[in-house]
Amino acid sequence: MTTSPKAPPPGLTVGGYALRARLGEGGMGVVHLGQKPGERPVAIKVLRPHVVGDDEARRRLAREVSSLSRVRSRRIAEIVDADPFGDIPFVATRYVPGLSLHDHVQEEGPLADDDLLWFADCLAEALEAVHDVGVLHRDIKPSNVMMEGRTPILIDFGLARVADDSRITMNGWLLGTPGYLAPEILYGDDATAASDVHAWAATVAYAGTGRAPYGRGPSMAIMDRVRRGEHDLTGLDPDVLELVEDALAPSPEDRPSLDEVRDWLEDLRSPSDVHDEGAPARDHHAAAPVTLPYAALAQEAYAAPTHVGTAAAPPAPVDEPVHWSDDWTAPTDPYDHRPDGPTEYVTDYGPPARERVPTGQRLRRSLTLLALGGVVTGGIVLAPYVSLAVLFVATWLLRSGSLAAASAGNRRDRRGARWYDGLQVLLAAPWHVVAGLGGSVVLLLWSAGIACAVALLCFAASLSMTTSLAAVGGAFAVSAWWGPGAERVRSPVHRLVDPLARRGVPWLLVTLLVAAAGSGLGAAASAQGTSWTPYDGAPFSDVRLPGWL
Template structure:
């Protein structure tokens, strides 16, 4: 599928959805970004005109909808609406903003280490959800995987089939992408679960190397290399190499089953030596006409047991990209919401995703990384507190302008993300953002003032307590600064402050040496300001004297 947006004719609607932008196209249809008034955007796949008149194509689409509407997984862009027999047949799925794996690797480079293992297991989880309802995807490839942050979302079921369906279209064309089709399909045999495992491995190999594992060139040459098993995995993470090599075996019976693939990945994630994968047994697939209440797991021949192993990717969710972090609605801005999810930052710095279908899904961050985040945030808070202690007026002015800048930037990013979700990426997005910047700066001023006054009120309350307790002026300012900083972090509308701060701190906490250097420098700055305040007392620039300096109580210095 291509990913370059192209606007459809103005005013064109399908099934009540206004088509905003062209997202891509495949063999059977074109995918548009669509939206009904007041509803979330969706990805709409419309059959090509020459297929609309083909009743067999419509029947295939109806069968896909019947089966795929039962797929429920957070790793899949599930079907939300469809009309196979309408004047213009279409299928609407959850819209997943973000780059395809192909584009993500081109921009960010290949995945390595834990990121690659996470990617491979999440993609395996998506494939397992498809297989569990008796369906084969048949077109797993980099352009059919969208990256939500570092988490893959499987899209485009245009070539998916109920397992006993024909492998060839009515015209005799082979469906699929040569470099990601299993050898048995190229030989003319029926696709099986092992075929999807082969495509999974080829996609993981691309994610880990940035190259198509069977190379490029004429389709005939690529298909010949696939049939011979002549792949190039040089540069792939050594921990993943044995699994991918086995899953790319030319003979289907030599490949591991999907359950064995996920078990292997679970061992890698847990730091254990991976268990050897047994050859894949003959797959048993549930047809869509079988009992839907008890689907058979492909590749095992038995129904899932109640005590199935919970895989590590089932237990935690990867952070979404900045697009979603910007689209928080609790600040009264014009931000949108992620389809099916909303996010909020929790007290410990982790993110909770609230899904209308799956319920709360909380990011499971390693304890060491959470500790590093907390230490960096404490160091930043220490700078604010020490600054208020040393130079109250100057520090408050600097904090005000910093908060104003961060909140205005957050509003601008949220507005840009909302526009992008409604009508896709446009060449003039950067210009529009620049022209709208003054409005966002002005609009962010009100919320900044409310948050600042809230925090000053908390600081004033602690100032009275210190005054009543006859605490020294330096110590009082330190207490007031700490209370003010906490109020600023948790006050009304502070989500737009915390979000950009976390966006800078969280990635830093994953880089040990860089995190240590930056945190030590920030902590050193806080220590310097604190030491200066203790040595010479507070500096009241631009005023000449401290407020209420003529008031004296016993015990004040």
């Protein structure tokens, strides 16, 4: 595959996107950096004439794009637009700035320790999201993984096909990259999910050692080593060595399934990172490929021959299989264009790929949050007004911090990490403090309204002051946790609580201390009464319902 980072002719547009620069090209098409006025840049793969040469081919492309539009993951450069039936058919995906894994390793060296585990888990998470919609990637390799900081983003699904399509061959040519193709594909069998697991392992091995696991040289020699399972993992981190070795097994039946890979990685991950998984085992599941065309620069010199010509001259048959169908539906779902123009495709789409959290860990999280709720309740029983003031300030700061973190994350997603990111967050802090005020007031007023309703019920039931304030404090804590805009409060709290819940002894000590603090506040209120500072007495203390005297 050949790459040439030169700009297209000025004024050239495709599907309303102005083409800014050429990012790369391969047998299936040329990838450009494109942009509509007022919108974010995207990576546009303009498909070659021989790929979509007739109506049947375009219907197949339509089906594939429809299938791929269901893929939802932060770890994938998802499809944001497509036109299989236009004069110039194209597919547009989210633009991922930064280096490919191939270039990242060449410039900064292999990944190690937590960085390697994070990479392996994120790449497996991306692959899982693809398999969940019934497609396979079929071309996982270092040049098809972009690095956003330390996080991999999977791109270029040019060799994919829909799961229920029949096997497609391209005039006997090999589809894929020697050294990252599974042995069964080299023997002429259909790809399965186990084939993608093999490619995942080979890519992780490259990330951790800085070299292709099956070496370099003529394609036939590399493929022969792949068939025999003769890989070189010297220098790979011992934490992932066994897992990668198992995933590179020549027989698909001997490889762990993707679920088992993620479970295995969960046990290896350190509590400082975001994801976890479970425990090792063996099995495999099947699916079929996909086409998230993208700005992938293929650096493997030993790849199967791909000839690049002009847009009018179709290259040789080494190409990416395209699988499509008659039932084209535009990729709407989470990628709708907002009324004001820009399309959000980084932080606003749906929930992230499912997080596997063991039952015990979920229980520990809940107990810690209940203990925090006890502190809120105890504080309101002891000193209602002071506690409300403290809770308002804490909510304001948490919301402001969450807004600042989200803004910094959006900037990083758009243009990658920069050395001045911390300074930019500091300079923008006053604005985020102001921006967080309105939502904090709304959330606290909502919670106070719910608490007042509970207080009236307690008053009607003639409950004691301590019992009533405990009920009011509990209602206030629940309302503030689940009220409008409370996700900005929950997010930073979870960032503290969730890692703690993964560590048994520290979690127990901290939770006991928090629970003791809540109990201490309640005990102090019982012993010395409620303090209504800055006022002298309780509100409405002289009010009595008629007939209750």
